[in-house]
Amino acid sequence: MSRSDPHLNLDERRDLAKWLDAKIPIKEIADNLCRAPSTILARDQAGLLS
Secondary structure (H helix, E strand, C coil): CCCCCCCHHHHHHHHHHHHCCCCCCCHHHHHHHHHHHHHHHHHHCCCCCC
């Protein structure tokens, strides 16, 4: 599923941080946010959630 806005908004970043802390699989998080798993991984690996 594609999104018109390539950036995660504040609510999406908060949800992402919460789900990563809860050890939810990347694929499931990506599906919930309608984003590519690579977007979630890049966000996590870049340390942009702290």
